[in-house]
Amino acid sequence: MRFLKVFASTALVLAPAIAEAVGFGLYVRPQFRTEITALPDGVYEVKAVGSSAPVNYWCGIGDYAIRTLGVPNNQRIYIYRAYEPGVxxxxxxxxxxxxxxxxxxYSITVRKVGANMSASSAQNYCYDNFIMDTF
Structure with missing residues (x-):
């Protein structure tokens, strides 16, 4: 019986660490990825790997803009060319x-040229644990 209590206590202590290691919980980027390609004239192309949900594209560009380009959190990011289904x-x-x-x-879209949001708002979609696959 003592062994069972020690085992249960250890499991409770380690559960949060194990959950984050397998991709559950807060501060874990979801299983959706993007590939970013810099194009001429300050345009960036985002290609979805996995889900093509709009928040996946916004997450990708927001994270890239803040971490790689070093833009301020309030920098607006604009859709320059809308979503292309085949590509x-x-x-x-x-x-x-x-x-x-x-x-x-108020819509999270990738189908309207000129749609925009701040870099931090876009990056925050990376921390969503629930991403809907709707347009």
Whole structure:
């Protein structure tokens, strides 16, 4: 009986560490990935690997912008070229695309040129443990 109590106590202590090691819990990037390619004129192409949910693209560009490019958290990120189903890519820019409506909306879309959000808002989708596959 004593062995069982020690085993149960150890399991309770180690459970959070084990959960994070296998990808559960807070501060763990979900199993969705992106590939970022820098294009001319400050445009970045994001290709989804795994899910093509809109938040996957925003997570990818937001994380890249903050960690790699070093942009401030409040920097706006704009969709420069909308989602292409066959290629599964979206192009983003740190400056508004010419002639596009850039009024911020409430929808998380990758199908509207000019749609935008702050770099930190985009990066926060990386910490979502539940990503919906809807447009």
């Amino acid at each position: 599964r890519t979206v192009q983003f820019s740190l400056s508004p695309p010419p002639g596009a409506d850039t009024k911020p909306g």
